[in-house]
Each structure stands twice: as structure tokens, then as C-alpha cells.
Amino acid sequence: MEGRQYVFRRRARPAPDEVVAVIDHLRGRFGVEPVCRVLNLCPGTYYGRKRRPPSARAQRDAVLIEQIKEVHQANYGVYGSRRVHRQLRRQGVPVARCTVERLMREHGLEGVRRGSHRRTTTPDETAPRPPDLVNRRFVADRPDRLWLADITYVRTWEGWVYVAFVLDAFSRRIVGWQLADHLRTDLPLDAWRWRCGNAAETDGRRPAA
Structure with a gap:
């Protein structure tokens, strides 16, 4: 608690109930008088406000x-x-x-905004980039010769959910996927491992990594 300007918005005159709520929150840690001193408020004003019935x-x-x-x-x-x-x-x-x-x-209540955008990629221009092994030709002559991967996001009632999926270039079918509430490296890797495990169980084939 360094000063009044860090408790309330600058140039904003807080409502009395807001001031009382702040003091109530901090009094157990700092005491009423020190908090009132920082807020430039007489302790008697605070106690009088507490005794007053709700407006x-x-x-x-x-x-x-x-x-x-x-x-x-x-x-x-x-x-x-x-x-x-x-x-x-x-x-x-x-x-x-x-x-x-x-x-x-x-009270922290808000609705769902239409057209809201979630940024999922922040490129690092200095990071090394893996080679393009297929020369941008995302086609295959039979299943399990080439897999493609991507990440998208979905807004749900509980918040943002991220989906990583693996697509077979020949059939254009999603052959592996994973859900998570984060964008860590584990998400696409789990989708990849999921597909590798299924491929090994079916016919033992999988594209070279």
C-alpha cells in the first residue's frame, strides 16, 4: 500500500461505499487508522459510514x-x-x-461478444525454422504418407478451449486430435502421439517424422 493514487483510478473520485469496501478489505492487515491515513480520510468518517444504515x-x-x-x-x-x-x-x-x-x-458479469478474436500465434522472427520437407505440396498418393497439423480455438461457456488436430493429406480426414485450455507445446504433441498410437495399433504404419 504505497499511496492513494495506487488504490483508486487517478483523477477519479471514488464513491463512499467503494472507500469503505477498500478499508474493510485492508483493515485486517494494516489496521483502520493507517489505511485511512493513506486515503486521506478521517477514521471517524469511516466508522460513521459503517454505523449508518444502507442508503x-x-x-x-x-x-x-x-x-x-x-x-x-x-x-x-x-x-x-x-x-x-x-x-x-x-x-x-x-x-x-x-x-x-x-x-x-x-460484480464481474459480462456477456459473450460476437466476433471476438483470439490470437494463437506470435511468431518469433529470430527462432530457427524447420525445413519444408514437402515443398508446400500438401498431397499424398495413399493414406498415412503425409500428416498435416494445425491448432484452432473455440469459445465455450467456460472460456477459451484450444484444439490441435492431425489431418491425413490423402483422405482429408482428421486422424488425431486433442483439447486443452492452454497453448503449450504439449497440446499438438499429444495430438501427434494420439495418432501415432492409433496407427501403430491398426497397421503399424506412420509417416516419418
């Missing part, structure tokens, strides 16, 4: 956030503030869209 806005927010969570969960977490607001209005809940946006942001 009408706080009580209203407590009711609204439960309604927002209910709509958000009922729609599998894909609704953003615009759709949540629209659904609440359909249910007869009088609430402004900016209020829905604020409460969803404060």
Missing part, C-alpha cells in the same frame, strides 16, 4: 443485482448489459441501462 440506492442495488444475476444465469451467461436490460424491462422492472451496466461491471 436507498444501496438497498435498491442489492435487489437489482439479484434480478440481473437471475436473467444472466437463465440465459447461460451470454447476455450482456443491453440484453439483460431489455429482459428486465420486459419483466416490468424499471431500471436504467446505465445502472445495469454499472452493477454488472461491479
Whole structure:
């Protein structure tokens, strides 16, 4: 805890409830008075705020956030503030869209964004590159002569999932694949090993590495 400017956004005047929440979070480690000193706040103001009953806005927010969570969960977490607001209005809940946006942001609720892009490759221009053994000719005259590999990604309700797969150049069939929540080297290697194991069990053939 080095200073007030590192606790709240610069040039932003925090709401009283936000200040109280920060002090509540830090008081067990630093004590109330030292935290108030850093925040340039009188400890009496903090204690007075704690004794004060919740404001009408706080009580209203407590009711609204439960309604927002209910709509958000009922729609599998894909609704953003615009759709949540629209659904609440359909249910007869009088609430402004900016209020829905604020409460969803404060409670970490967000919807699925269309067209979002996930970068999977960051090339290193200085790293050595393996030779092109097929001269960019991705064709084969029979199965298991040439395998191709690639990685793609899928957004699910639980987050991003990465898929590595091995494609047979002759049949154009996916002959090996693996799922993971990371992009480490183990992912494509596991897909490769999966196919090698299946090929060895069937007819003992596999392309030379």
C-alpha cells in the first residue's frame, strides 16, 4: 500500500461505499487508522459510514443485482448489459441501462461478444525454422504418407478451449486430435502421439517424422 493514487483510478473520485469496501478489505492487515491515513480520510468518517444504515440506492442495488444475476444465469451467461436490460424491462422492472451496466461491471458479469478474436500465434522472427520437407505440396498418393497439423480455438461457456488436430493429406480426414485450455507445446504433441498410437495399433504404419 504505497499511496492513494495506487488504490483508486487517478483523477477519479471514488464513491463512499467503494472507500469503505477498500478499508474493510485492508483493515485486517494494516489496521483502520493507517489505511485511512493513506486515503486521506478521517477514521471517524469511516466508522460513521459503517454505523449508518444502507442508503436507498444501496438497498435498491442489492435487489437489482439479484434480478440481473437471475436473467444472466437463465440465459447461460451470454447476455450482456443491453440484453439483460431489455429482459428486465420486459419483466416490468424499471431500471436504467446505465445502472445495469454499472452493477454488472461491479460484480464481474459480462456477456459473450460476437466476433471476438483470439490470437494463437506470435511468431518469433529470430527462432530457427524447420525445413519444408514437402515443398508446400500438401498431397499424398495413399493414406498415412503425409500428416498435416494445425491448432484452432473455440469459445465455450467456460472460456477459451484450444484444439490441435492431425489431418491425413490423402483422405482429408482428421486422424488425431486433442483439447486443452492452454497453448503449450504439449497440446499438438499429444495430438501427434494420439495418432501415432492409433496407427501403430491398426497397421503399424506412420509417416516419418
